[in-house]
Amino acid sequence: MKKGILILLVVSLILSITACNTPAAKTDNSTQAPASNTSEQSKPAEAAQPAEASKPAVIDYKNFQIDPSKISKEKLNTTLYVAASVRGLDNPYIVTIIQGMDLFTKYLDSIGQKYEKQTLDSGGSNDKEVDNMKQFAAKANGNAIAYSDPNESAIAPALAEAMAASGGFIGTAWNKPDDVNPWDYDPNWVIHTSPDNVVGGYNISKALSDAIGGGGEIFVLEGMLGNTAATDRAKGLEKYLAENPNLKVVNRDTANWDTKQALTLVETWLNKNPNVKGIWAANDNMATGAIQALDKAGLKGKVAVVGIDATTDMIKAIDQGFATATVSSNGYLQGGYTLAILYAAWAGLIDPAQMPQEYRKFATPSMLVTKDNVKQYIADYIDKAPQFDFSKIFYAKAD
Amino acid sequence: MNKPSLQTLTINEEFADKIRIEYRNTQIIKWAPILVLLALIIFFSVVRGNSFASLNNLVAILNQLAIPLLVACGLTFVIMLGSIDLSIDGTVGMAGSLLAVLVLNSKNTNDLGILGIVLAILASVLVGFIIGSVHVKLKIPSFMVSFGFLYIGKGIATLSYGGIPAQISDSLLMKLPKVVFLGIPFITWIAIIMFVVSFFIQEYTPLGRHIFAVGTDENIPRSVGVNVDRVKIKVFTYAGLLFGIAGALGAIRLGQGQAQIGQDLMFPAQAAVVVGGTSLSGGKGGVVNTLIGTIIIVVLDNGLALAGVNPYIKTGIQGFIILTAVALTISRGHKVISK
Numbered sequence: 001m002k003k004g005i006l007i008l009l010v011v012s013l014i015l016s017i018t019a020c021n022t023p024a025a026k027t028d029n030s031t032q033a034p035a036s037n038t039s040e041q042s043k044p045a046e047a048a049q050p051a052e053a054s055k056p057a058v059i060d061y062k063n064f065q066i067d068p069s070k071i072s073k074e075k076l077n078t079t080l081y082v083a084a085s086v087r088g089l090d091n092p093y094i095v096t097i098i099q100g101m102d103l104f105t106k107y108l109d110s111i112g113q114k115y116e117k118q119t120l121d122s123g124g125s126n127d128k129e130v131d132n133m134k135q136f137a138a139k140a141n142g143n144a145i146a147y148s149d150p151n152e153s154a155i156a157p158a159l160a161e162a163m164a165a166s167g168g169f170i171g172t173a174w175n176k177p178d179d180v181n182p183w184d185y186d187p188n189w190v191i192h193t194s195p196d197n198v199v200g201g202y203n204i205s206k207a208l209s210d211a212i213g214g215g216g217e218i219f220v221l222e223g224m225l226g227n228t229a230a231t232d233r234a235k236g237l238e239k240y241l242a243e244n245p246n247l248k249v250v251n252r253d254t255a256n257w258d259t260k261q262a263l264t265l266v267e268t269w270l271n272k273n274p275n276v277k278g279i280w281a282a283n284d285n286m287a288t289g290a291i292q293a294l295d296k297a298g299l300k301g302k303v304a305v306v307g308i309d310a311t312t313d314m315i316k317a318i319d320q321g322f323a324t325a326t327v328s329s330n331g332y333l334q335g336g337y338t339l340a341i342l343y344a345a346w347a348g349l350i351d352p353a354q355m356p357q358e359y360r361k362f363a364t365p366s367m368l369v370t371k372d373n374v375k376q377y378i379a380d381y382i383d384k385a386p387q388f389d390f391s392k393i394f395y396a397k398a399d
Numbered sequence: 400m401n402k403p404s405l406q407t408l409t410i411n412e413e414f415a416d417k418i419r420i421e422y423r424n425t426q427i428i429k430w431a432p433i434l435v436l437l438a439l440i441i442f443f444s445v446v447r448g449n450s451f452a453s454l455n456n457l458v459a460i461l462n463q464l465a466i467p468l469l470v471a472c473g474l475t476f477v478i479m480l481g482s483i484d485l486s487i488d489g490t491v492g493m494a495g496s497l498l499a500v501l502v503l504n505s506k507n508t509n510d511l512g513i514l515g516i517v518l519a520i521l522a523s524v525l526v527g528f529i530i531g532s533v534h535v536k537l538k539i540p541s542f543m544v545s546f547g548f549l550y551i552g553k554g555i556a557t558l559s560y561g562g563i564p565a566q567i568s569d570s571l572l573m574k575l576p577k578v579v580f581l582g583i584p585f586i587t588w589i590a591i592i593m594f595v596v597s598f599f600i601q602e603y604t605p606l607g608r609h610i611f612a613v614g615t616d617e618n619i620p621r622s623v624g625v626n627v628d629r630v631k632i633k634v635f636t637y638a639g640l641l642f643g644i645a646g647a648l649g650a651i652r653l654g655q656g657q658a659q660i661g662q663d664l665m666f667p668a669q670a671a672v673v674v675g676g677t678s679l680s681g682g683k684g685g686v687v688n689t690l691i692g693t694i695i696i697v698v699l700d701n702g703l704a705l706a707g708v709n710p711y712i713k714t715g716i717q718g719f720i721i722l723t724a725v726a727l728t729i730s731r732g733h734k735v736i737s738k
């Protein structure tokens with residue numbers, strides 16, 4: 001019996017390991033396929049090498065474009081370690097960041113850069129995220145670029161330090177302390193970017209209000225309390241409420257970004273306020289839960305629901321008329337272009353220390369998706385993998 | 400509890416007296432969870448009468464009761480053994496996620512219908528069986544084994560849908576959460592049926608009596624020839640079944656499969672079991688206690704949401720009330736060892 005169970009355990013372990021390896025195997029193929037390009041690409045690279053020395057002093061960052069011919073053959077043949085450090089792959093939004101990284105590595109394939117990519121999953125733990133980054137940076141020995149979504153503001157400097165110690169390059173998103181900036185860790189902390197959450201929260205409030213004729217009872221589902229994104233999105237709502245007192249918040253609670261908790265809360269609240277006209281959710285996961293609760297009460301499509309993140313479910317719900325609006329923070333853009341900027345820094349095409357501060361800390365675009373533009377959004381982002389030109393590295397700078 | 404007045408003459412009478420007092424105390428303890436529940440219901444009815452005591456809210460409470468009840472029933476037997484199962488969040492999430500990718504859904508072309516539900520639940524049963532077997536045969540504490548399976552379950556769940564959750568589009572499954580029979584939602588019926596099955600196992604089968612015996616002192620049933628290992632494996636497997644059903648219902652209720660279906664189920668379930676009066680050290684309690692305990696936890700959640708308590712202090716209040724309920728309901732005394 002004991003032996004049998006041991007064998008069962010080992011078999012299941014092997015099965016799970018093979019299951020885990022399948023996607024990785026695919027990436028191996030994709031890295032190998034374009035390897036044949038390397039030889040063709042590297043020829044002009046050699047020729048162009050002297051041009052790099054006579055780089056103009058003033059760089060037009062806004063229109064800066066990676067010129068693969070300016071990257072030395074040596075760099076192209078060095079294995080570059082590419083990573084995205086995120087909090088848990090069970091979140092649809094975070095998956096779009098990883099997909100952004102995949103799109104970017106396809107670009108690396110196209111220019112013949114050797115690389116190895118990795119996803120660092122912190123599972124929502126600060127310590128783990130810093131440890132992951134340290135190990136990743138140490139392994140890469142300076143040839144590392146990493147997109148990082150710090151689990152909490154406080155650990156952003158520790159992540160930058162971990163990267164700086166090995167000489168790699170890091171770009172952070174969403175969270176960082178107000179008084180620490182990328183230029184405090186020259187040149188390794190290249191950029192910090194964030195979509196403007198206050199604006200996002202405000203815009204969906206406005207869309208909600210418009211959808212219900214400017215006034216009425218609404219429910220508010222907040223994100224995880226104390227989380228920067230949750231606080232900022234709520235600030236956007238507050239700002240709109242202050243301007244439009246006709247919107248009456250009758251119930252307000254946190255559902256911790258969670259679909260199930262949102263479903264339970266809305267189900268309960270509907271008994272207290274059956275005349276609710278709209279539901280404001282700080283993310284789409286919770287909005288989806290709210291829609292499910294409305295469905296059960298026979299109110300789906302009759303109560304306006306707004307969220308943020310533009311998950312596939314929510315986009316479909318908007319298309320079908322069950323939801324009103326969401327905001328796309330565009331994880332593809334965040335993940336892909338952050339890595340593109342880091343790549344340019346690693347390849348020596350830009351010098352972070354010389355870059356103006358507005359190019360090291362900036363907002364990435366966010367887009368309000370409503371029924372007016374949802375068809376276009378589906379065509380651009382859902383039906384096909386979005387297409388980006390990663391050679392224009394500052395494309396994702398909003399202003 | 401006053402000191403027994405021992406104005407007795409013989410040892411026999413003294414013994415009978417002691418038994419009588421002990422019996423009275425256990426009767427009080429037995430009714431304490433129900434009193435706590437009544438107190439909560441009265442309190443919320445006073446504070447939020449129109450909405451809390453409405454028929455709609457009763458249905459909502461029944462709806463919200465289903466999954467915690469299933470999970471807590473499974474956990475009850477495990478706790479009665481004196482073991483613990485920490486895999487709940489993972490196993491439930493796994494069953495729910497697997498269900499969503501096996502039936503007609505938005506991610507792949509599978510359309511197994513009922514078979515998909517059965518397979519998803521079977522996966523969870525298998526996990527329960529493995530937890531029990533590894534715990535018993537390799538002599539690893541259930542705490543550690545199930546903790547490992549918490550992550551394995553979450554891992555399988557996340558892997559099964561690859562990040563973006565699968566929406567269930569099977570028309571039958573989409574209708575199920577809205578089905579109401581005799582005023583009680585369908586998913587609650589399933590939970591009630593499984594509760595009755597659990598009660599039957601506990602009261603009318605040898606397994607039920609073995610669970611009590613093993614939880615009290617496993618050397619005694621072992622010495623009279625009960626296969627203790629088999630009892631334990633059965634209990635963990637049965638718990639796996641209930642967690643699997645909970646996961647399946649969670650996915651049906653949510654309309655999609657995601658790992659978060661299991662999120663934050665474990666500790667409320669443990670609280671429900673303990674509030675109901677089942678002892679964490681094993682051998683005492685039962686599923687009826689757990690039913691009351693689960694209703695307490697769900698009513699508390701529902702009532703606080705209706706009362707509109709400031710979210711920043713809500714969780715704190717919730718913890719305080721649960722602690723109070725436990726303090727009122729668990730049996731104490733110089734004979735009870737608390738670890």
